[in-house]
Amino acid sequence: MQLTDSRLFRQQAYINGLWVDAQNKGVLSVTNPADNTVLGTVPNLGRLETKSAIVAAYDAWPSWRNQTAKERATIMRRWFNLIMENQTDLAQLMTAEQGKPLAEAQSEVAYGAAFIEWFAEEAKRVYGDVIPEPVPGRRIMVIKQPIGVVAAITPWNFPIAMITRKCAPALAAGCPVVIKPAESTPYCALALAELAERAGFPQGVINVVTGMPQEIGLELTSNPLVRKLSFTGSTMVGKLLMEQCASTVKNISLELGGNAPFIVFDDADIPAAITGAIASKYRNTGQTCVCANRFLIQAGIYDEFATQLAQAVNQLQVGNGLAAGTQQGPLINMAAVEKVESHIQDAVTQGAQILCGGHRHALGGTFFEPTVLTGVTAQMRIAHEETFGPVAPLFRFNTEAEAIALANDTPFGLAAYFYTRDLGRAWRVAEALEYGMVGINEGIISTEVAPFGGMKESGIGREGSKYGIDAFLEMKYLCMGGL
Numbered sequence: 267m268q269l270t271d272s273r274l275f276r277q278q279a280y281i282n283g284l285w286v287d288a289q290n291k292g293v294l295s296v297t298n299p300a301d302n303t304v305l306g307t308v309p310n311l312g313r314l315e316t317k318s319a320i321v322a323a324y325d326a327w328p329s330w331r332n333q334t335a336k337e338r339a340t341i342m343r344r345w346f347n348l349i350m351e352n353q354t355d356l357a358q359l360m361t362a363e364q365g366k367p368l369a370e371a372q373s374e375v376a377y378g379a380a381f382i383e384w385f386a387e388e389a390k391r392v393y394g395d396v397i398p399e400p401v402p403g404r405r406i407m408v409i410k411q412p413i414g415v416v417a418a419i420t421p422w423n424f425p426i427a428m429i430t431r432k433c434a435p436a437l438a439a440g441c442p443v444v445i446k447p448a449e450s451t452p453y454c455a456l457a458l459a460e461l462a463e464r465a466g467f468p469q470g471v472i473n474v475v476t477g478m479p480q481e482i483g484l485e486l487t488s489n490p491l492v493r494k495l496s497f498t499g500s501t502m503v504g505k506l507l508m509e510q511c512a513s514t515v516k517n518i519s520l521e522l523g524g525n526a527p528f529i530v531f532d533d534a535d536i537p538a539a540i541t542g543a544i545a546s547k548y549r550n551t552g553q554t555c556v557c558a559n560r561f562l563i564q565a566g567i568y569d570e571f572a573t574q575l576a577q578a579v580n581q582l583q584v585g586n587g588l589a590a591g592t593q594q595g596p597l598i599n600m601a602a603v604e605k606v607e608s609h610i611q612d613a614v615t616q617g618a619q620i621l622c623g624g625h626r627h628a629l630g631g632t633f634f635e636p637t638v639l640t641g642v643t644a645q646m647r648i649a650h651e652e653t654f655g656p657v658a659p660l661f662r663f664n665t666e667a668e669a670i671a672l673a674n675d676t677p678f679g680l681a682a683y684f685y686t687r688d689l690g691r692a693w694r695v696a697e698a699l700e701y702g703m704v705g706i707n708e709g710i711i712s713t714e715v716a717p718f719g720g721m722k723e724s725g726i727g728r729e730g731s732k733y734g735i736d737a738f739l740e741m742k743y744l745c746m747g748g749l
């Protein structure tokens with residue numbers, strides 16, 4: 267990891283504008299998933315330090331919310347500019363701690379920064395209402411105010427974008443934030459804090475607490491000063507945090523797991539579908555919440571699609587994310603490798619065939635061969651569980667109705683994709699799919715301008731777009747009488 271600005275590599279937590287250690291000096295090691303070398307450490311904070319971060323945020327809230335939207339936007343714009351000026355260093359940090367190829371890391375930095383740019387503008391468009399009074403002598407109004415201290419808990423797979431997708435709207439709305447990044451990828455979060463300090467955010471408005479999640483999580487979810495929890499991660503942890511928030515009736519937003527179907531109909535543009543399949547399935551080595559998890563291929567083009575997909579998958583370059591040309595980095599840890607292997611083994615035991623890949627990569631460690639399985643059925647684990655790895659299981663279907671039923675047969679409802687050149691089918695299928703986001707002839711659809719989020723057990727609420735700031739606002743009705 268070669269940084270131009272070494273001050274971006276921070277090994278302390280950030281609370282109330284200060285870089286701090288754990289009170290007991292405890293630390294967690296952070297390793298590079300490509301070679302398991304230790305990159306450094308971060309403090310292992312507990313409930314006491316987390317409480318101090320929450321109090322710092324609460325104390326900073328009045329001055330932050332009383333700044334005008336334009337003043338907040340100016341600081342956010344400076345933060346955006348600083349992130350983009352340091353894009354190369356941030357990408358190096360991200361690839362070192364998360365493993366994704368440098369090109370993908372560069373893209374994520376820009377994607378994450380785009381949420382700050384977008385919500386710096388949205389800050390200035392938090393409008394209220396004046397409602398025609400139902401009786402004489404009254405005036406009826408609605409105003410929107412910042413909800414208060416926001417706790418943001420984020421995953422390892424997008425160490426910058428999952429933080430800014432929450433914190434940008436929160437800060438724009440006038441809320442202070444306490445961020446708990448994933449313990450395996452804390453350095454990008456701490457670099458964002460360093461750049462936020464340079465941008466002029468007042469002390470206490472942005473705080474980053476590092477350490478093992480359980481203790482920190484208990485404080486964030488139970489402390490009454492925290493009015494909003496915004497979580498991105500697994501559905502299992504999301505359900506736990508939802509329960510923990512109940513004691514103080516916290517407002518929550520949840521961005522959870524997925525099980526995306528990728529449907530290809532007989533009338534599809536097959537080369538375009540192959541391009542979309544590679545982009546959707548193998549981005550971040552299959553470790554994204556919106557990765558295609560099931561490929562539903564209509565019988566008439568099944569063999570053609572399988573052959574062309576395997577040819578494209580065999581071209582993918584596996585290696586250290588810092589190496590030029592790498593397209594598939596390592597999985598985040600050995601548990602991820604074991605989950606991928608268990609899905610493949612379960613499928614093959616039940617009759618699926620390995621068309622390409624299927625095994626740990628010759629590079630060793632957590633590298634895995636990009637894989638395509640055929641003959642996959644709904645009885646297999648890979649049909650119902652999020653693989654979160656570079657495995658494309660192909661299912662065969664005959665009719666449109668069968669494809670929709672297969673696609674919707676899951677508790678998840680985040681993203682779905684399908685390829686067709688029939689306009690009527692496009693509308694029928696898009697409206698029938700039970701997912702928060704649908705890609706039609708596109709395999710990558712995430713953008714700051716559109717609402718990101720799912721239904722069913724994939725979450726609550728939306729991030730990004732003109733809707734994203736609503737999660738951090740309270741609506742207040744004013745009735746002025748005696749006029």
Ligand SMILES: NC(=O)c1ccc[n+]([C@@H]2O[C@H](COP(=O)([O-])OP(=O)(O)OC[C@H]3O[C@@H](n4cnc5c(N)ncnc54)[C@H](O)[C@@H]3O)[C@@H](O)[C@H]2O)c1
Binds near residue numbers: 498504652654
């Ligand atoms: N919907 C989305 O936008 C989205 C985006 C990225 C990842 N994800 C999902 O996240 C999962 C992968 O990420 P992950 O492995 O980091 O998920 P995870 O749920 O294991 O961890 C997510 C975050 O929660 C924290 N956490 C874990 N247990 C906790 C507890 N008891 N109390 C408080 N915090 C706790 C972790 O430290 C981490 O910061 C996948 O299911 C993926 O689909 C969803």
Ligand SMILES: O=C[C@H](O)CS(=O)(=O)O
Binds near residue numbers: 423424553555
């Ligand atoms: O993994 C989840 C991210 O939200 C993926 S994306 O970059 O937003 O598509």
